[in-house]
Amino acid sequence: MAHEEDALEHERASWKPSPGLAVAVPDPVHNPGLPPHRERITDKDPAAMKRAVRTVYTLFYLSLAGSIWAIAAYMLFPIESGRIVDIRHNNLFIGLGIGLALLAIGIGAIHWSKAIMSDKEFIEPRHATRGRDTTREAAVQVFRDANEESGFGRRTAIRGSLIAALVASILPGITLFRGLAPHSSEANPIAGDxxxxxxxxxxxxxxxxxxxxxxxxxxxxxxxxxxxxxxxxxxxxxxxxxxxxxxxxxxxxxxxxxxxxxxxxxxxxxxxxxxxxxxxxxxxxxxxxxxxxxxxxxxxxxxxxxxxxxxxxxxxxxxxxxxxxxxxxxxxxxxxxxxxxxxxxxxxxxxxxxxxxxx
Structure with a gap:
């Protein structure tokens, strides 16, 4: 079997096209490269950058307000009253509050990435080497670069408003768990059982x-x-x-x-x-x-x-x-x-x- 494989390999190496036989050699694919980079208005105008930063943290604080409103609506329109109007208002205003909280976080994050974060293109080479010290150091450096490019560590107003909005966004859901079972009282001692x-x-x-x-x-x-x-x-x-x-x-x-x-x-x-x-x-x-x-x-x-x-x-x-x-x-x-x-x-x-x- 080994001799047959050696003979086949030798035959392939020694093969030459016959005279007059056309052999199509594909051209390599041309790399078009990256399109010309266009600077954003926030990259050219410091005032525009400040406006973008204010817009982002305003959206995050708006999300915080939406979460607080959802919790307040849960208390202002208690479904325990049994009245249809309270049930409708409870569903409506809690839904609006949670919707505003999540929507404002999403819009703020998108605007942050498009208008404030670094807008330079780069190529990240990939290879199969994994787990070495140099790889781990490179991963740490990636986080450092991301922090520098996004401004997360430097822009305290955005960072603080984002953290507050994210923390507050889960509070309405936690608050709603209270309504899963009524609490017992002197008037209704078995309500919690x-x-x-x-x-x-x-x-x-x-x-x-x-x-x-x-x-x-x-x-x-x-x-x-x-x-x-x-x-x-x-x-x-x-x-x-x-x-x-x-x-x-x-x-x-x-x-x-x-x-x-x-x-x-x-x-x-x-x-x-x-x-x-x-x-x-x-x-x-x-x-x-x-x-x-x-x-x-x-x-x-x-x-x-x-x-x-x-x-x-x-x-x-x-x-x-x-x-x-x-x-x-x-x-x-x-x-x-x-x-x-x-x-x-x-x-x-x-x-x-x-x-x-x-x-």
Whole structure:
């Protein structure tokens, strides 16, 4: 094999084109070089440079003001009041504050790079050598050069305003975490306990099941086979938004479905909690609390659109796919003397996500 390779290499080295045979030799690509450098107005006029510097740190301080306003809006328009106008103003003004904070930082950084930082082109040769002392020293020198060219170390007004704007820009997001769970108080001692909050809803013995959002009670005879109805407690309509309508509805929402009675095996279902094939399950996904609202009547599967958890209604809403950790809580139901569907009791376990520490 070695002799064959040597012979092939010798043949290639000794080959010459035959007389009259044209051989195309490509011309090397011409390097056009860099275009002529044009000085910026800030490079030629010191007054223009000062104006650019003032513009940049003004934008950074404007970003700082936007962050402060977002925090102030969170306090001025508390969503805990339950009033629609406060919720709208909360979303609007916090969004405007955060948007202004981020936009001003972005515009200021771009203007800084275009008008103030060094505008000279240079070529950076690259090679495969890495990790030597000379390489590390060169890297340190690059940072020194970048600091010198950008003026970050010299221009204290820009540096200080940028640091303040960046620090302040994260404060609105941190402030918003406060609204994830209400704080307990003497008037509402369980407000800070998610387990207690999710363990009880407006459902109680004799509470009629009603259409969402009309509040019209539901007769068992009106439900067709394969139907899925969004349900709320009938008494929910008596609450106003100020009295916690949205909070109570978020916990008590239910999906009502009708199957053939024989499609509910007795060994996998609590038949005493259903009525003639009609079952009711919490709409709050046991993964992170998204609304489970997609029902496939042929397979009797419920789908959560957020993270694709699937529950089998014919088997006590058992989890058959996805990240949900437990079945959907079932609402025990029956009918009253007038044929309306009513609850036998509240849910017997907490509704909602499973990551809370449940008793």
């Amino acid at each position: 998610p387990v207690a909050l999710l363990s009880h809803t407006m459902w109680k013995k004799g509470e009629r099941l009603a259409h969402d959002p009309s509040g019209r009670p539901i007769r068992a005879a009106d439900l067709t086979l394969g139907s899925a109805v969004h349900v709320i407690p009938e008494s929910l309509a008596e609450l106003s938004h100020h009295d916690g309508y949205l909070e109570e509805k978020a916990k008590a929402i239910v999906l009502l479905m009708r199957l053939l009675p024989e499609q509910l095996p007795a060994d996998q279902n609590k038949l005493e909690w259903s009525y003639n094939g009609i079952v009711a399950y919490s709409k709050v996904c046991t993964h992170v609390g998204c609304p489970v609202a997609l029902y496939e009547q042929q397979t009797h599967h419920l789908l959560c659109p957020c993270h694709q958890s699937q529950f089998d209604v014919s088997r006590s809403a058992a989890v058959i796919f996805g990240p949900a950790a437990r079945p959907l809580p079932q609402l025990p139901i029956t009918v009253d003397d007038e044929g309306y569907l009513i609850a036998q009791s509240d849910f017997t376990e907490p509704v909602g996500p499973s990551f809370w520490e449940r008793h």
